[in-house]
Amino acid sequence: MTLSMTMTTTERLRSLVDTLEASELPELSEELVCSLNLPAGLVEELPIAEVAALTGVSAHTLRYYERIGLVDVARDAAGRRVYDSQALARVVFVTRLRMSDMSIRDISHYIGLVRQGSSTVPERLAFLQAHREAIRQRLRDLNGALAVIDYKITTYGGYCEP
């Protein structure tokens, strides 16, 4: 598997997942997940445009995420945003949570726990586990909808009303 430098992290995740079994719990090596989070060779400071290109999140949305407190971003001498590897990792993690339908409100809550330090680790863990269950329920629902649509396609050919 090659994870090109020109892909967004979402595309990288897709190409990664495409190579895995369709089981609900694909195994990811630490190496793979790390390469997903922080593409090798891009560990230094990045301007907003590069973060946007890398993550597939628009510059507008990146500023929005910072404004509502999801990411802390430093500035250069001219006042422009400079994303270090930690900020980039945060953006990627937030997009991963968004992709799994976690609301901005819940992500803010989680980030708030992170800010409070390691005393909140148990709560964070419980939070992620609860979200994991929500994802699994969503997967079941989606599979059900897919089955019904597949059934409609194969049996009715789109003909039978409704």
Next chain:
Amino acid sequence: MTLSMTMTTTERLRSLVDTLEASELPELSEELVCSLNLPAGLVEELPIAEVAALTGVSAHTLRYYERIGLVDVARDAAGRRVYDSQALARVVFVTRLRMSDMSIRDISHYIGLVRQGSSTVPERLAFLQAHREAIRQRLRDLNGALAVIDYKITTYGGYCEP
């Protein structure tokens, strides 16, 4: 598997899917899908409150769906809505499409095709097939997000920032 009369169709679908293999294409018998669409014994006319209870869609939302043209509903002598089995089936189908993240705009388009009659069958079929692909992509993305979150849970225990 028992599909109780007191469950919403979404709950019915879930209990149905829970009994199936976790493969992406569970097989559904015609009998099962039909029982899902139209619970036996409820083939006659229903007031809005019963449709709401049966489908899990609020009366407000049912009126909204009618207003934007997703469902046609007859009235009784007093002007109250009367859902026949066809209207109920339409509501259920719409909720199924909504559950699979199809936008209201796209559902309206599909219903528009249905209204135009059988000449649009090929287009409807293509539409459903395209949507099927969107669902499958969504399933892959969701699985990827699940994998990353699982990885975070098991490896970092919620501790490692971010």
Next chain:
DNA sequence: CCTTGACTTCGAGTGCACTCTAAGCCGTAG
């Protein structure tokens, strides 16, 4: 007869997650 409660309509309001605008600053290429 009168009240109750479920229904009706129309239009306005809500919450979410962006998404864009406008006005202005800064560093480099020509």
Next chain:
DNA sequence: CTACGGCTTAGAGTGCACTCGAAGTCAAGG
């Protein structure tokens, strides 16, 4: 020097999918 493109800010605007409110109608129960 100047024009340009990309960045900055605060705040307003957008689109979606509901969701609710207000005012009124109607049938059944006490």
